[in-house]
Amino acid sequence: MRTRKIGRRTLLATGTAGMLAAPWVAGAQAKTLRIGMQSILSGPIALLGTSSRNALQMEAERINAAGGFLGRPIEFVYRDSKGQPQEAARVARELVNSTGCELLIDAEASSGSFAVQEVVRDLGVACIHTNSETSSLTADPKIRVPTAFRVARQGVHDAIAGSTYLAKFATDKKISKWATCSPDYAYGRDTTAQYLEFFKRAKPDIEVVTQAWPKLGQADLTEVITKLIQAKPQALFTLLYAGDLSAFVNQGNVYALFSQMTVASPNFDYPVLTAIKNLPTGIQSATRYLETFPDNPGNKAWGEAYRKKFNEYPTNWSWQNTVAMQFYEAAVKKANSLDGKALAAALTGMKINTPFGVDGTITMRDDHTTINYAIGWGQTVPKPPYITDVKPADWGRIVELETEWKKEQHYI
Amino acid sequence: MRRHPALRDALIAAIALVVLLLIPAFHRSPAFEDYVIRVSAMALFATSLNLLVGGAGMVSFGHGMFYGLGAYAFALLMQMTDLSLPVAALAAIAITAVGALLVGAVCIRLGTIYFAFVTLAMQMLFFSIIISWQSLTGGDQGLRGGIPRRELFGFELGSQLHLYQFCAVVMVLGLLAMRHIAASPFGATLRMIRDNETRAGFLGVVLWRARLTAFVLAGAFAGLGGVLAALFVSGAYPELADWPNSGQAIFAVMLGGIDTFLGPLVGTMILLALNDIVTRVTEYHGLVLGLVILAFALGLRRGLLDFLRLRRKGAKA
Numbered sequence: 093m094r095t096r097k098i099g100r101r102t103l104l105a106t107g108t109a110g111m112l113a114a115p116w117v118a119g120a121q122a123k124t125l126r127i128g129m130q131s132i133l134s135g136p137i138a139l140l141g142t143s144s145r146n147a148l149q150m151e152a153e154r155i156n157a158a159g160g161f162l163g164r165p166i167e168f169v170y171r172d173s174k175g176q177p178q179e180a181a182r183v184a185r186e187l188v189n190s191t192g193c194e195l196l197i198d199a200e201a202s203s204g205s206f207a208v209q210e211v212v213r214d215l216g217v218a219c220i221h222t223n224s225e226t227s228s229l230t231a232d233p234k235i236r237v238p239t240a241f242r243v244a245r246q247g248v249h250d251a252i253a254g255s256t257y258l259a260k261f262a263t264d265k266k267i268s269k270w271a272t273c274s275p276d277y278a279y280g281r282d283t284t285a286q287y288l289e290f291f292k293r294a295k296p297d298i299e300v301v302t303q304a305w306p307k308l309g310q311a312d313l314t315e316v317i318t319k320l321i322q323a324k325p326q327a328l329f330t331l332l333y334a335g336d337l338s339a340f341v342n343q344g345n346v347y348a349l350f351s352q353m354t355v356a357s358p359n360f361d362y363p364v365l366t367a368i369k370n371l372p373t374g375i376q377s378a379t380r381y382l383e384t385f386p387d388n389p390g391n392k393a394w395g396e397a398y399r400k401k402f403n404e405y406p407t408n409w410s411w412q413n414t415v416a417m418q419f420y421e422a423a424v425k426k427a428n429s430l431d432g433k434a435l436a437a438a439l440t441g442m443k444i445n446t447p448f449g450v451d452g453t454i455t456m457r458d459d460h461t462t463i464n465y466a467i468g469w470g471q472t473v474p475k476p477p478y479i480t481d482v483k484p485a486d487w488g489r490i491v492e493l494e495t496e497w498k499k500e501q502h503y504i
Numbered sequence: 505m506r507r508h509p510a511l512r513d514a515l516i517a518a519i520a521l522v523v524l525l526l527i528p529a530f531h532r533s534p535a536f537e538d539y540v541i542r543v544s545a546m547a548l549f550a551t552s553l554n555l556l557v558g559g560a561g562m563v564s565f566g567h568g569m570f571y572g573l574g575a576y577a578f579a580l581l582m583q584m585t586d587l588s589l590p591v592a593a594l595a596a597i598a599i600t601a602v603g604a605l606l607v608g609a610v611c612i613r614l615g616t617i618y619f620a621f622v623t624l625a626m627q628m629l630f631f632s633i634i635i636s637w638q639s640l641t642g643g644d645q646g647l648r649g650g651i652p653r654r655e656l657f658g659f660e661l662g663s664q665l666h667l668y669q670f671c672a673v674v675m676v677l678g679l680l681a682m683r684h685i686a687a688s689p690f691g692a693t694l695r696m697i698r699d700n701e702t703r704a705g706f707l708g709v710v711l712w713r714a715r716l717t718a719f720v721l722a723g724a725f726a727g728l729g730g731v732l733a734a735l736f737v738s739g740a741y742p743e744l745a746d747w748p749n750s751g752q753a754i755f756a757v758m759l760g761g762i763d764t765f766l767g768p769l770v771g772t773m774i775l776l777a778l779n780d781i782v783t784r785v786t787e788y789h790g791l792v793l794g795l796v797i798l799a800f801a802l803g804l805r806r807g808l809l810d811f812l813r814l815r816r817k818g819a820k821a
């Protein structure tokens with residue numbers, strides 16, 4: 093009986109203490125600033141989401157150690173959209189309306205980011221797209237949204253930088269006969285056409301001798317490889333990526349494809365480079381992310397810290413998410429607010445110092461997309477750093493040709 | 505009551521609608537409102553599928569094609585013309601009905617398994633058309649740029665509350681209409697065909713005509729669901745017309761119950777609630793969902809409402 097009485101009292105006391113403490117606990121919770129992050133975190137392209145999330149985790153630690161945003165510690169709420177646009181729209185609304193997120197990081201791929209864009213248009217919250225490379229998301233004024241921004245590479249920038257580099261390379265090496273091999277859907281066909289268009293503008297005498305369109309995720313590429321070899325091109329341009337690209341190189345090695353033509357692709361990044369068994373020397377490749385380019389201590393230290401923490405190489409998506417948080421950090425400080433409109437005003441035209449910029453800075457242009465990020469082309473070597481002799485792209489030229497392209501699309 | 509089943513249905517529908525419309529007056533919950541909006545699209549879709557599966561014994565694996573067609577037709581009409589919202593919605597449903605007529609004309613004479621596979625093949629064909637006809641549909645990026653949500657009798661469908669009210673009304677009316685179809689002599693004819701098509705044929709029923717009518721009606725209601733889905737995402741995306749979406753509707757029907765009219769609605773509610781809760785907690789949502797479906801299939805051996813109804817019957821007997 094005695095013990096029971098004490099038990100009740102203890103309960104009463106704890107309960108009262110709890111009730112008294114409750115407002116404090118609740119207060120502490122409300123002080124934390126929640127940032128919603130959505131991406132594809134399951135299925136075959138989960139690396140998109142997980143390598144984005146890793147980078148954001150590192151950023152949260154860094155920012156919280158420095159006092160958070162407006163004196164409030166930040167906390168990410170991660171959600172998986174499974175890559176379905178209707179789910180992406182739902183998740184974005186849930187993050188803001190029910191979970192209480194005050195800022196959004198949209199790390200979705202293409203169609204998901206367009207669905208999120210429309211939600212942001214309705215809600216008026218600040219949002220940074222970190223993984224969608226489709227140019228129209230920000231370039232088309234009909235699709236652009238006042239409070240949504242993109243911190244990521246953009247298709248048209250890569251196409252201009254790549255074709256300019258390859259035109260010079262082809263002139264130097266006297267290569268005129270080209271073949272292409274890209275995935276058979278909108279990205280592959282559109283972007284190949286875009287590269288070829290800029291390529292022909294820079295070097296009108298090139299000739300495309302054959303074009304191959306393997307299906308996405310096609311396991312056996314024999315037919316494609318033999319078709320390419322039989323056409324006897326001097327060089328091959330490919331937009332295959334991720335697992336398809338490493339499969340292509342591994343199977344191409346069997347047919348000695350790489351000794352019969354020069355291969356060029358913008359899509360060799362760490363996950364691909366490390367998945368290839370015998371990486372041939374001399375593939376012309378862009379750097380989506382490389383620890384050694386831009387060659388500065390900040391970039392190197394970040395890449396090493398990431399590898400140490402997660403035991404894998406960072407991806408292109410990792411640096412993009414990192415820079416997005418650097419932009420948020422600077423904008424929140426400048427606007428002294430989390431309001432969508434105030435942040436949009438602060439972000440527009442903002443220039444920040446970051447090791448991922450080609451000259452140590454990246455600018456958020458008036459059309460809500462970033463410029464001056466690192467784009468370089470070099471050639472592969474079988475061992476780390478995997479891509480050497482990297483030549484940075486000329487951003488003046490990129491912006492000039494991009495403006496022409498925008499006029500042709502009637503965006504401006 | 506027995507003598508006026510239509511009246512009883514209308515009464516239940518009216519009560520459900522009033523309750524749904526009153527909830528935001530007492531408590532505004534954006535998550536709940538989004539949930540109801542999504543349930544309305546999916547419930548119309550799943551119930552229309554059950555008109556075929558439960559009502560006529562025609563198991564279609566390609567029903568998502570009409571959901572997608574409704575969404576694309578509506579979104580394109582809103583983007584490319586100045587039609588008012590209800591006119592565009594009705595036109596989208598009409599387009600879906602024509603689509604269903606064409607597909608149905610090819611499929612409905614086939615036996616169960618072949619019917620299932622040919623409908624699936626048709627859906628894949630439709631999906632490929634969406635992906636390849638980029639100039640119209642935007643290809644795999646989807647139809648971007650948002651749907652202009654023109655005002656409708658003072659309703660601004662960009663506002664969540666108004667979209668919620670609109671979807672609640674459309675869902676209740678749509679379900680009521682399908683209930684009438686299922687309870688009509690035509691519905692009875694379909695069930696007769698399902699149970700014994702030879703006998704139905706001998707009684708003078710033109711089998712293909714009844715089946716085709718059912719197929720077109722089901723397609724049209726799926727298209728209506730697609731219109732609501734397009735309004736929710738403010739666009740149309742190929743995933744809406746892809747086969748996993750047909751699978752979702754089949755899951756909803758299985759979870760809720762095939763032989764009870766409201767089964768697919770209940771199944772949809774379970775499916776979406778599960779999705780919302782489980783994705784918040786884990787990335788292994790597919791695993792959890794699979795286990796739940798297994799539990800239903802092996803444990804209850806039927807959908808929830810069918811199970812409850814049979815138990816009640818068993819208790820009475």
